[in-house]
Amino acid sequence: MAHRAAQQPQQPQQQRRYDRQLRIWGDAGQSALRAASLCAISATAAAAEAIKNLVLPAIGALTLVDGTDLRQLPPTAHFFLSSPQRPHNRAHALVAALHALNSDVRTSFIPHHAHEFIDSVSAAYAFVLRFSLVLVADMPASHTLVRFLSQAAFRANVPLVLLRCHGMIGYLRVQAPTLCVLNARQDDLPPDLCIHAPFSHLQALADATDLNAISDTTQLTHVPFVIILTKALQLFRAQNDQKLPASPQQNKLFENIVRSLRPSHCPADALNFEEALKRSNLRLCYSQVNHIPPSVQAVLSHPNADPRTSTAFSVQLESPNHHHVFPQIVHYTKPRPAAHRIAEQQARFWLIAAAVNMFVNEAGRLPVRGSLPDMTADTESYLNLQRIYSEKAHKDAKRVLHFVHAIVDERGLDLDVDDALVISFCTNVHAIRVHSTSSISDELDDWNVDAFKEAAMLEGGLDPSGTGKASPYYPILRAVDLFHRANGRYPGSDTVVKDNDIALMHGYVATVKEQLGLQSNTGLWRHETEEMVRYANTELHNVAAFMGGIAAQEITKILTQQFVPLDNTLIVNMAEQSSITFAA
Structure with a gap:
C-alpha cells in the first residue's frame, strides 16, 4: 500500500500572509483551497465579488468563461472593470484585475460564451470534469446551458453554484450531490471525556486520587472535575449493578454521591465541585449520554461506510462518451481533471469512515478526540490530564489507521492515504457529516x-x-x-x-x-x-457585493470540506433586509 507523507505546513511567508484564514480552517483547509480549480461562467459583478473573495485567500486555479465585449456595456456596469485601458473581453479584463490582487493564483480565461461550445449534457460533462467547482452567474435556472451543466455536474459529483442578482433581490443555489464534511465546526458539541466508560489510564488516575488524603485545601480545590465525576460514577455503579444513572431518582442519587465526595475541610464554594455538579457535566455520566451523535451515526450507517460491501473506496469517475473540442484556455490548462481529485477525496473519506466503523464495533465507542474543555485545575494537574487524553486519542487513531490498512490490503485498493488525514478525522469524528442536495435540473x-x-x-x-x-x-x-x-x-x-x-x-x-x-x-x-x-434584471453593485460574499463563503465551505454548506437555496430581499433558506 502506498502512503503519502503528511501534508507540509504552510511556509513562514504564507503563514504571515494568510494568518487569519489559517486560524479558521488550518493547514488542511488551506491546502485543499490551493489544490482547487474553480470555473466561473459569466463574469458579472456578483461573480467578480465572489471570485475576489476566493482569489485573496489563494484558491489554486481560476478559469473565467465569458464572451461579452465590454464596449457594449456602460462603463459603470462593473466595479472591477472601470479602467479605460482594460481589454475588450470581459473575462480577460477581470482576470487581469484579479491577478493583480494575488499573483499566487493561476488565472486563465476563455473569451467565448459557454453556450457556444457546451451544447449537450455530454459536452458539459467533459467540461466540468476539469474543475473542482463551477460557478454560474446571472443565468436563469431554466436556461438550457444551466440544465446541461446541472445534469453533468450532478453525474460527475462536481459542485455547482448558481448566483443571481435581480435588482434588490439575491438568489443563491448550491448543488452538491454528495459532499463529505471533515469538520462541521460545531460549537455546541459536548466534551468527549469518557467519564461514563473511563479508559485504563483515566481510571488509574482517579483511583490514585484520594480526596480525603489531600490536606492542602488549595490542592484539593484544584482536582479536575473529571476525576471527581469518575470516582463518583464508580461508587454509583458499585451500588447499582454497574449501571449508569437512568432515572430522575437515580440522577438525584448520583448528585448526592458527588456531594459526599467533598471532604469536610474543602471550602463550600470550591469551583471544581461546582463544575462537577453542573448539569452539562452531570449529563456526561447518565445512561442517556449520546455516545454517537445521530449526525455521525448517519455517516457510519451509510452503505458507503460498510467495510465489507462498500464500493465507494475506489475512484469511480465515468469517462466522457465522446471527444469534445473546447476553445483554448488562455494562460493555463490544468493537466489532470480536478473532478478526479474530488473522487479521491470522497473515496478516502468513506475508507476512513469504514475503519471507524470497525473501531466502533471493537471498542463500542468513537475514537477519543483528545481535547479538554476549560476547567478549574492547577497547571500540573491539567497538563497531566491533557497528556492522558492525548495519548489515548493517539492510540485510538493508530487503531483506526490499522483498520484502514487492513481494508486496503484485503480489498486490494489502489488508494494512498495520508496518516495525518486519519488522525484529523479521528480528532473531529464527532463533527463529520455527509451533505447532499437535489439537482437544479430536477428542481425545475x-x-x-x-x-x-x-x-x-x-x-x-x-x-x-x-x-x-x-x-x-x-x-x-x-x-x-x-x-x-x-x-x-x-x-x-x-x-x-x-x-x-x-x-x-x-x-x-x-x-x-x-x-x-x-x-x-x-x-x-x-x-x-x-x-x-x-x-428589470439590473445588477446593483451593493447587492452583488453582498451576494458574492455569501457565494464565496459557501464555495469555501465546499472546497475545504469544513463547516456545513447551505441546503440548498437562499433568497435575500436587500430592500427589506430579509432572507429565507429552504431545500428546493
Whole structure:
C-alpha cells in the first residue's frame, strides 16, 4: 500500500500572509483551497465579488468563461472593470484585475460564451470534469446551458453554484450531490471525556486520587472535575449493578454521591465541585449520554461506510462518451481533471469512515478526540490530564489507521492515504457529516413545493397583507424565467412596454401559484411582482457585493470540506433586509 507523507505546513511567508484564514480552517483547509480549480461562467459583478473573495485567500486555479465585449456595456456596469485601458473581453479584463490582487493564483480565461461550445449534457460533462467547482452567474435556472451543466455536474459529483442578482433581490443555489464534511465546526458539541466508560489510564488516575488524603485545601480545590465525576460514577455503579444513572431518582442519587465526595475541610464554594455538579457535566455520566451523535451515526450507517460491501473506496469517475473540442484556455490548462481529485477525496473519506466503523464495533465507542474543555485545575494537574487524553486519542487513531490498512490490503485498493488525514478525522469524528442536495435540473421539473410553502408560511410570505418578505421572490423568479423563455428578454428591460410586462408577469406568477395550490389567492404577491418588473434584471453593485460574499463563503465551505454548506437555496430581499433558506 502506498502512503503519502503528511501534508507540509504552510511556509513562514504564507503563514504571515494568510494568518487569519489559517486560524479558521488550518493547514488542511488551506491546502485543499490551493489544490482547487474553480470555473466561473459569466463574469458579472456578483461573480467578480465572489471570485475576489476566493482569489485573496489563494484558491489554486481560476478559469473565467465569458464572451461579452465590454464596449457594449456602460462603463459603470462593473466595479472591477472601470479602467479605460482594460481589454475588450470581459473575462480577460477581470482576470487581469484579479491577478493583480494575488499573483499566487493561476488565472486563465476563455473569451467565448459557454453556450457556444457546451451544447449537450455530454459536452458539459467533459467540461466540468476539469474543475473542482463551477460557478454560474446571472443565468436563469431554466436556461438550457444551466440544465446541461446541472445534469453533468450532478453525474460527475462536481459542485455547482448558481448566483443571481435581480435588482434588490439575491438568489443563491448550491448543488452538491454528495459532499463529505471533515469538520462541521460545531460549537455546541459536548466534551468527549469518557467519564461514563473511563479508559485504563483515566481510571488509574482517579483511583490514585484520594480526596480525603489531600490536606492542602488549595490542592484539593484544584482536582479536575473529571476525576471527581469518575470516582463518583464508580461508587454509583458499585451500588447499582454497574449501571449508569437512568432515572430522575437515580440522577438525584448520583448528585448526592458527588456531594459526599467533598471532604469536610474543602471550602463550600470550591469551583471544581461546582463544575462537577453542573448539569452539562452531570449529563456526561447518565445512561442517556449520546455516545454517537445521530449526525455521525448517519455517516457510519451509510452503505458507503460498510467495510465489507462498500464500493465507494475506489475512484469511480465515468469517462466522457465522446471527444469534445473546447476553445483554448488562455494562460493555463490544468493537466489532470480536478473532478478526479474530488473522487479521491470522497473515496478516502468513506475508507476512513469504514475503519471507524470497525473501531466502533471493537471498542463500542468513537475514537477519543483528545481535547479538554476549560476547567478549574492547577497547571500540573491539567497538563497531566491533557497528556492522558492525548495519548489515548493517539492510540485510538493508530487503531483506526490499522483498520484502514487492513481494508486496503484485503480489498486490494489502489488508494494512498495520508496518516495525518486519519488522525484529523479521528480528532473531529464527532463533527463529520455527509451533505447532499437535489439537482437544479430536477428542481425545475419537480420542485419541493412543500418545503417552500413551509418556509414561506413561517416567514409570513403567504399572507397577502404582509410585505418586506423574501420568500415570495422565489416563485416570482420562476415566473421571471418563464417570461424570459417566452420573450427572450427580462420583464421591465424594455421601458416602452413596461405596463404590458407587468400584466404578463402577473399571468406567469399566477401559473406558478397554481403549482403551489394558491391560485385562489389573487392578491398575493402583486406588489412584489411589480417590483420585480421595475428591477428589470439590473445588477446593483451593493447587492452583488453582498451576494458574492455569501457565494464565496459557501464555495469555501465546499472546497475545504469544513463547516456545513447551505441546503440548498437562499433568497435575500436587500430592500427589506430579509432572507429565507429552504431545500428546493
